[in-house]
Amino acid sequence: MNDKTMKTGKDKLIGVNMLRKEDERLLQGAGRFVDDCDDPRMVHLAIGRCPYPHARIKSIDVEAARAMPGVFAILTGADIRARTEPISVLRPLPGLLRHSYYAMAQDVARFEGEPVVAVAARDRYVAEDALEQIIIDYEPLPHVVDAERAAAADAPILHPELGTNVVVDNTLDAGDPTPLLEAADVVVEDRFQLGRVLGLPIETRGVVARYDRAAGMLDVVTSNQSPHLTRSQLAQSLRMPESQIRLSAGTIGGSFGNKLGLYPEEIIASLFAIDTGRPVKWIEDRMEHFRATVHGRESTHRIKIGASKDGTLIALDDDYFIDIGAYNGPWGPSVLASVTMPGPYNFSGFRARRRVVVTNKVPMGAYRGYGPPESNFVREVLIDRIARKLGMDPAELRKKNMVRKEQMPFTSKSGAIYDSGDYSRCLDLALDKLGYKEQRQRQAEARKQGRLVGIGMSCYVEHAGYSAASISRHTGRRFGTFESVTIRLDMSGQATVFTGIPNFGQSLETAFTQLAASGLGLSPSQVVVKPGDTLGTPQSVGAFGSRGTLAGAGAISKAAGEIRAKILRLAAHELRVSLESLDINDGIITSHEDKSIQLPVSEIAEMAILGMDLPQGDEPGLEATAYWTQPGPSFGFGAVVAMVEVDPKSGEFKLERFIVAHDCGTMLNPMLVEGQVAGGICQGLGATLMENIIYDPDSGQLVNGSMVDYMVMTAADMPKFELAHLESPSPVTPFGIKGVGESGVIGAAGAVANAVSDALSPYGIEINRIPILPETIWRALRAAEKKAA
Amino acid sequence: MSGTHRIKVTVNGKLYEAEVESRRLLVDFLRHELMLYGTHAGCEQGACGACTVQFDGRAIKSCLMLAIQADGHEITTVEGLAKDGVLHDVQEAFRNAHGLQCGFCTPGFLMVAAALGEEKKVLKGDALRKELAGNLCRCTGYANIVTAVETYLEKVGGAAQ
Ligand code: FES
Ligand code: FES
Numbered sequence: 001m002n003d004k005t006m007k008t009g010k011d012k013l014i015g016v017n018m019l020r021k022e023d024e025r026l027l028q029g030a031g032r033f034v035d036d037c038d039d040p041r042m043v044h045l046a047i048g049r050c051p052y053p054h055a056r057i058k059s060i061d062v063e064a065a066r067a068m069p070g071v072f073a074i075l076t077g078a079d080i081r082a083r084t085e086p087i088s089v090l091r092p093l094p095g096l097l098r099h100s101y102y103a104m105a106q107d108v109a110r111f112e113g114e115p116v117v118a119v120a121a122r123d124r125y126v127a128e129d130a131l132e133q134i135i136i137d138y139e140p141l142p143h144v145v146d147a148e149r150a151a152a153a154d155a156p157i158l159h160p161e162l163g164t165n166v167v168v169d170n171t172l173d174a175g176d177p178t179p180l181l182e183a184a185d186v187v188v189e190d191r192f193q194l195g196r197v198l199g200l201p202i203e204t205r206g207v208v209a210r211y212d213r214a215a216g217m218l219d220v221v222t223s224n225q226s227p228h229l230t231r232s233q234l235a236q237s238l239r240m241p242e243s244q245i246r247l248s249a250g251t252i253g254g255s256f257g258n259k260l261g262l263y264p265e266e267i268i269a270s271l272f273a274i275d276t277g278r279p280v281k282w283i284e285d286r287m288e289h290f291r292a293t294v295h296g297r298e299s300t301h302r303i304k305i306g307a308s309k310d311g312t313l314i315a316l317d318d319d320y321f322i323d324i325g326a327y328n329g330p331w332g333p334s335v336l337a338s339v340t341m342p343g344p345y346n347f348s349g350f351r352a353r354r355r356v357v358v359t360n361k362v363p364m365g366a367y368r369g370y371g372p373p374e375s376n377f378v379r380e381v382l383i384d385r386i387a388r389k390l391g392m393d394p395a396e397l398r399k400k401n402m403v404r405k406e407q408m409p410f411t412s413k414s415g416a417i418y419d420s421g422d423y424s425r426c427l428d429l430a431l432d433k434l435g436y437k438e439q440r441q442r443q444a445e446a447r448k449q450g451r452l453v454g455i456g457m458s459c460y461v462e463h464a465g466y467s468a469a470s471i472s473r474h475t476g477r478r479f480g481t482f483e484s485v486t487i488r489l490d491m492s493g494q495a496t497v498f499t500g501i502p503n504f505g506q507s508l509e510t511a512f513t514q515l516a517a518s519g520l521g522l523s524p525s526q527v528v529v530k531p532g533d534t535l536g537t538p539q540s541v542g543a544f545g546s547r548g549t550l551a552g553a554g555a556i557s558k559a560a561g562e563i564r565a566k567i568l569r570l571a572a573h574e575l576r577v578s579l580e581s582l583d584i585n586d587g588i589i590t591s592h593e594d595k596s597i598q599l600p601v602s603e604i605a606e607m608a609i610l611g612m613d614l615p616q617g618d619e620p621g622l623e624a625t626a627y628w629t630q631p632g633p634s635f636g637f638g639a640v641v642a643m644v645e646v647d648p649k650s651g652e653f654k655l656e657r658f659i660v661a662h663d664c665g666t667m668l669n670p671m672l673v674e675g676q677v678a679g680g681i682c683q684g685l686g687a688t689l690m691e692n693i694i695y696d697p698d699s700g701q702l703v704n705g706s707m708v709d710y711m712v713m714t715a716a717d718m719p720k721f722e723l724a725h726l727e728s729p730s731p732v733t734p735f736g737i738k739g740v741g742e743s744g745v746i747g748a749a750g751a752v753a754n755a756v757s758d759a760l761s762p763y764g765i766e767i768n769r770i771p772i773l774p775e776t777i778w779r780a781l782r783a784a785e786k787k788a789a
Numbered sequence: 790m791s792g793t794h795r796i797k798v799t800v801n802g803k804l805y806e807a808e809v810e811s812r813r814l815l816v817d818f819l820r821h822e823l824m825l826y827g828t829h830a831g832c833e834q835g836a837c838g839a840c841t842v843q844f845d846g847r848a849i850k851s852c853l854m855l856a857i858q859a860d861g862h863e864i865t866t867v868e869g870l871a872k873d874g875v876l877h878d879v880q881e882a883f884r885n886a887h888g889l890q891c892g893f894c895t896p897g898f899l900m901v902a903a904a905l906g907e908e909k910k911v912l913k914g915d916a917l918r919k920e921l922a923g924n925l926c927r928c929t930g931y932a933n934i935v936t937a938v939e940t941y942l943e944k945v946g947g948a949a950q
Contacts, residue, residue, distance in 0.1 A: 019884060026892030027880040029827015029867035033893065036826035125812065202831040202839055202927050203893040253829070253893025254927050286832040505891025505928045671887050678930035679890060707836035707925075715931040716915070716922035744930075 013518040014735050017671040020510045021529070022251075022503060031251045034206035034223050035283045042208075043072050045269060045282035046127035048117035048134060049291060050109035053143035053360035053700030054156070057107060057136060060117055065130040070122035072276050074134075075268060077104040077116065083271060085237045087262050090229060090330045092476040093168045093356060101327045103237070103264035108141070110158055110326035111360050112702050113291025115264050120272045120280060143700035147323035147357040148300060158326060158358045167328065168356035172338040174413040177306075177315035177349030184306025184314045188385040192378045193769040194749075195692035196298035196323070199367050199683075200712060201504075203253020204284035205293055207266050209273035218245045218270055223252045225260045226542025228500045229479055231534050233262035233330065238270055249502030249532035256683070257366030258293050259504070260544055261330030265292075290705035295693060296367025298323045299337070301378045306349075311392045313401045315349030316342060318378065322354065325361040332356075333364055336371030336463055342412045343379055344423045344459050344637060345401040350413035360700055366544060368683060369745045372460060377770060380458035380750030384757065385766065394754070395431055398459055399424040409632075409731075418461065418635045421663055421728045427459055427639040429724040430661035434641050439657075447762070452646040454761070456754025460746040462636035464664070464739030465547035467732070468629045481629050483551030484538035487516060487559045488623035491609050493587055493602030495520055495527045495563075497556065500540025501548050502532025506741060507672045511549045512556060514669060519560025521567075521584025522601065538625050546636070546739025549668065553734040554628030562624040570604045573615040634730040636738040638662035640747035642755040651778030653756060654719075658685075660747065661724035665738035673740050674723055680744020681721055686713045688749040692771050796860035800825065801869030809856045816840040818856035819866060827867035827896045831925070838924030841897035842866050848904040850923075867896035870903060879903050879941045888937035890928035897924045902938045911946035913939050 025031060050057075062074045086100040104115045117134055121127035142156035149155055150165040158165055181187055203223060210219040218240065224230050224247070231247040238245075252259065265282050272280040284292060303318040318341055322333040338352040352375075387394035402423040403410045410418045439455060446453040466481040486498040497516050503509055509529040517524045530537075541551070564584065571589045572579040581593040589599040604622075607613055611620030643657040660677060667673045690711040694703040704710045729736020753767040756777065760766075763784040765777070797806050800823060809818055814833070819825045819842065831837035833852040840851045843865040870877035876884070879902045889895040901924060905912065912920060917935060926934060 020887065020889075022892065023884045023889060024876075026889055026895055027867075027876060027883060027899070028871055029825070029829075029896045031827075031892050033826075033829070035820070035830075038821055038824065125810070200927055201891070201893070202837055202925060203829070203891070204831070252891065253831075254891040256927070286834060286836075505893075507890065675887050675890060675929060675933065678932055679928045680930075682930035683927070706834060707832040708834050712925060712927070713931075714922040714925060715918040715935060718918070718931045721930070721932070 011518050011735065013514040013524065014668060015666065016514065016669060018510060018514055018524060018669055020507055021513055022507065022509045033203055033253050034208060034221055034250050037208060039279045042279040042281055043120040043122065043272065043276055044124040044127050045272060045280060046119050046124060046131050047115050047265065047268065048131045049288070050105060050114045050116050051112060052109065052138055052140050053112050053145060054141040055109050055138040056141060057105060057109060057116060058139055059137045061135040062117065065119060065133040068130050068133060070126040071130045072120045073272055075118045075271060077102065077106050080104040081106055084267055085239065087264070087330060088233050088236050088478065089328060089332065090261055090478040091332055093328055093332055094170055096167050096328060103267040111362055112700070113288070113362055114326070115268065118268050120276060143360040145359050145361055145695040145697055145700050147321040147359055150357050150359045151321065151355065158360065165358045166355050167358055168354070171351060171353040172414055173351035174349065177317045177351050180315035180349035181304060181306040181317060185309040186386060186389050187304055187306040188382050188389065189304035190382065190768045192301040192303065192381070194297050194299050194374050194377060195687065195771055196295050197367070197687045197691045197693060198293065198295050199256030199258035201254030201256060201258060204286060204289045205259060205263065205265065206283040207269040208279060208281045209269040210279045211273040211277065213277060216244050218273065220245065220247045220266060220270060221250050222247065222266050223255070223259050224249050225255050225502060225504060225544055227502060227532055227534050228540045229542055230262050230266070234266055234270065237262065237267050246535045248534065252502055252504035255504040256368040257370060257544060260366050260542070286707050287705065290710065291362055291702060294329055294365025294367070295325060295362050296364060297374060297687065299374050303378050303382060305382045305386060307386045309390065311390055311397045311400055313345055313347055316347050316379065317351045319353045320355070322356050323359050323361065323364070324356055325363040326358060327363045329363040329365045331366045334371030337375045339414050339416050340372045340461055340463060341375040341379060342414050343376060344403055344461050346403060347413050352414065361695055368680065369742045372462065372742070372746045373684065373749060376458060376460045376746050377749040377753065381753050381767065384456065384754040388761065394457060395427065395436065398427060416635065417633045419632060419730050419732055421635065421637045422726065423459065423637050426637055426661050426663050426726045429726060430639040430641045430659045433659045433661065433722055433724050434643065434657055439643060452648055452759040454646070454755040454757065454759025455641065455643050456751045456756070456758050457639065457641045458747040458750030458754060459639045460637070462546060462638065462739065462743050462746060464634050464636050465550045465630050465733070466545060467631060467633045480541050482541060482627050483555050484540050484625065484627040485552065485555045485559050486538055486623065486625040487556070487563055489563065489605045491602065491606045493526060493600060493605045495522055497527065497529045498537045499529065499531050499552060500534060500537045501543045501552060504543070506543060506548060506676070508548065511668055511672065512552060515553050515556040516560050519557050520564050521587070523586040526587050538627065546741040550733055550737055550739050551628065551630060553737060554630065555626045557734050558626035558628055559624040562626065563622055566618065566622060567601060567604050569615060569618065570608055571599060574604065574607065574613070575599065630732060632732040634665070634733050634738045636662065636664045636740060636743055638743050638747055640751035642751040644752065644755040644759055646756060646759045646777060648781060651774035651781060653774070653777070655752065658719050658721040659724065660721065660744060661726065662743050663726040663728050664740035664743060665730045665733065666727055666736040667725065668735070668737050670725070676740045677723060677744040678721065680742060681748060682713050682718055684745040684748030688752045688770050688772060690771050794857045796857055798859045799863045801865055811855065811857055813856045814852055815854040815856045815859055816851040819851060825866050825868050829893055829896060831893065836925070838897040838901070839894050841900040841924065843900055843904055846904065846907060848901045867899055870899060877903065878944055879906060882937040882941035886933045886937035886940065888929065888933045894924060894926040898926070898934055902941060906942055906945040909946045911942050
């Protein structure tokens with residue numbers, strides 16, 4: 001880091017496997033999640049949701065429900081329209097700046113699950129009883145639950161004011177790649193489908209809202225990754241000043257992007273709190289979760305890649321549809337699929353056309369990876385096909401085309417700036433771990449015996465954190481690229497770190513403790529982290545896009561450096577020794593001039609806080625607030641190698657080896673890094689092997705919207721995986737750390753698909769969709785056998 | 790509206806008497822009446838295991854039982870594991886192996902593991918993974934959970950032999 005403040009303090013906690021601070025309470029069930037608070041005066045919400053994919057609401061009769069004992073209040077779409085503004089969009093789609101939706105359906109509901117009515121009652125059981133007494137007259141309308149169908153001329157239009165279901169059509173390119181593709185020796189192309197999935201945190205969403213009428217203060221606790229952003233959205237929707245809303249996140253039971261930004265339920269709960277004067281609680285049940293929390297990933301790509309005979313990649317041309325569901329949510333669909341499409345390779349020509357389509361499904365939003373897993377899958381599968389066509393080794397072909405270490409910083413054809421890394425070395429780490437050569441031999445022998453063994457790989461870049469330069473106000477984006485903290489010492493010499501970023505399992509308290517203790521010269525036990533509250537914290541953006549720890553690190557280092565410098569100044573004055581001779585370690589100030597000096601920081605803290613005997617020019621207090629913005633983009637890297645054996649009879653396959661070598665720059669805490677990667681792998685494999693939200697095209701209904709029907713990985717499904725690390729420090733981040741939250745999820749699908757296609761290459765079967773189901777393989781095998789016979 | 794019943798149930802060694810609605814789920818009773826918030830609800834369909842408690846020593850999902858079915862029985866929740874502020878061996882094992890991230894699934898896994906430990910089962914690898922397959926974790930990828938439980942079972946099982 002060039003910034004001087006980064007250099008002060010001892011960095012001895014950077015790179016250390018410190019055990020987690022949050023565990024003591026979580027292990028005892030004392031996590032304080034949003035549902036872990038009750039109040040005898042509390043009322044509970046149940047939300048009535050549209051059971052149809054598309055329907056006109058002709059009438060709502062709430063009289064019988066209103067008369068039920070235990071029912072406090074009821075809200076419908078008309079109340080919402082009169083009293084609130086539509087949910088503001090934080091990341092507008094180009095050309096679709098203001099499209100948004102109310103917290104409840106207005107006249108027409110556009111997806112199964114859209115809120116239509118809400119009841120506040122004595123308890124959730126009574127609230128649900130009351131919902132059953134509400135009579136809603138729906139007129140079902142024609143629906144469409146497939147993006148390409150929705151883009152057709154005869155499709156029912158969801159939003160008549162837009163006149164089309166293709167709400168955005170934009171292209172990112174480096175000129176027209178067609179001439180390059182026409183001149184290429186080989187061109188491979190296919191249509192790829194990625195299933196609709198969701199983050200599925202084990203804690204659903206939840207809100208507790210309280211209103212203090214006398215003070216005019218609204219207090220909202222909600223499981224949310226970006227409290228400051230969400231508060232400004234809530235203020236805007238409720239037509240209240242932000243200063244009258246406190247929004248805090250409590251502890252969050254997993255989020256994975258799904259708990260970003262404002263949802264209807266925060267607005268609805270707040271209105272009830274204002275109306276009833278009572279604390280109001282809404283906890284999403286799991287059936288609702290599938291119908292009320294954002295989905296992710298689903299897209300269809302038609303992509304071509306051209307290469308020359310010697311395996312040089314020449315051009316990539318992709319044309320894809322994203323199915324965003326019924327509305328553009330606060331975060332909307334990913335843009336990173338286009339940006340990361342070229343991946344870690346040099347291309348001469350590039351184009352990605354993105355069409356964003358609305359359908360009668362749950363709105364799409366951020367989900368771990370958010371673009372890169374999609375682009376990685378389609379690109380890496382085609383790269384393997386080129387290798388097969390040319391008879392080249394897929395690893396050699398990749399290495400030949402990778403951006404080299406000496407080329408850094410490198411600007412990709414999509415405009416992404418890669419700051420650092422040694423991509424081919426990282427791929428070698430993964431290959432070596434597998435024992436690539438030997439395993440290729442084993443594969444050849446197995447094949448002679450008629451066994452279907454395959455090896456596949458995929459390489460990815462991970463966009464880690466946003467930089468100031470990457471986002472302009474003119475794009476209409478409503479979030480910044482900075483992060484901030486306030487650090488305050490008390491008289492005991494303990495430091496408290498206040499941050500707007502909440503803790504949702506990413507080990508924020510541990511990571512921030514390591515950073516703050518390092519920067520201040522305190523021991524980790526002398527640091528307390530207070531996360532995720534708008535009250536008293538400086539403006540914050542939140543944790544997403546692998547940015548939280550990285551951006552927080554910048555702010556912490558700055559603030560801690562300032563405080564440490566002041567402690568030393570005060571100590572030099574008090575002890576009458578030179579400033580340069582002083583150091584702080586584990587909360588003890590020492591001097592190399594006078595070895596007898598062992599002054600606890602608490603004594604200087606007391607002096608500062610009492611404001612007595614200070615050197616001239618120093619003010620009382622020992623605290624600092626700092627903001628930090630990442631000066632340039634940083635990208636992590638990873639290489640995945642998978643080895644499978646397919647059972648030719650059943651189409652089932654077993655992941656025999658699964659290796660991820662990754663580079664997230666300097667590892668602040670390797671234990672936590674590995675935990676993040678492991679969790680990402682599990683979700684990446686879930687989407688590769690089983691996860692898939694299914695809508696029935698005829699009825700438009702969500703078919704598998706429950707945890708019993710939507711399959712995710714269990715301990716028994718999860719294969720063993722192996723990790724390898726490379727550390728290429730980023731030149732643009734504190735300590736050279738890069739984000740890692742999304743890493744593990746990105747490369748899984750490509751590597752597994754390539755391994756399966758490799759195993760099935762004797763039959764010429766190529767995988768082009770995820771999830772990769774045994775049934776699909778079985779059918780392809782039977783068809784291939786038929787053809788051969 | 791449903792009727793109510795008077796029940797007596799021992800939770801973490803303490804006897805509670807309560808008047809509960811017949812339709813009240815055991816998980817809701819534990820959480821919102823006894824204020825033992827460590828037992829979590831992630832699905833209320835028996836799919837996630839976050840609500841696992843020990844019922845007369847056996848690990849069960851408390852979202853699949855009514856509170857009135859607990860009348861006359863003994864329940865242990867995650868709050869009953871640590872004694873006098875000292876973490877239970879299974880809790881220590883999870884901490885040391887980084888077996889938790891958000892911690893929402895954790896009480897369920899701890900209760901399953903503790904029940905296995907009380908039966909002195911020394912399970913490993915795939916056999917253990919099968920035992921844990923009734924609990925979902927969306928954060929960790931399971932490897933560290935499996936390591937934690939293996940370490941714990943080895944410790945308590947080994948001590949018995
Ligand atoms: S809440 Fe009981 S199994 Fe999920
Ligand atoms: S630690 Fe988050 S669900 Fe398991």
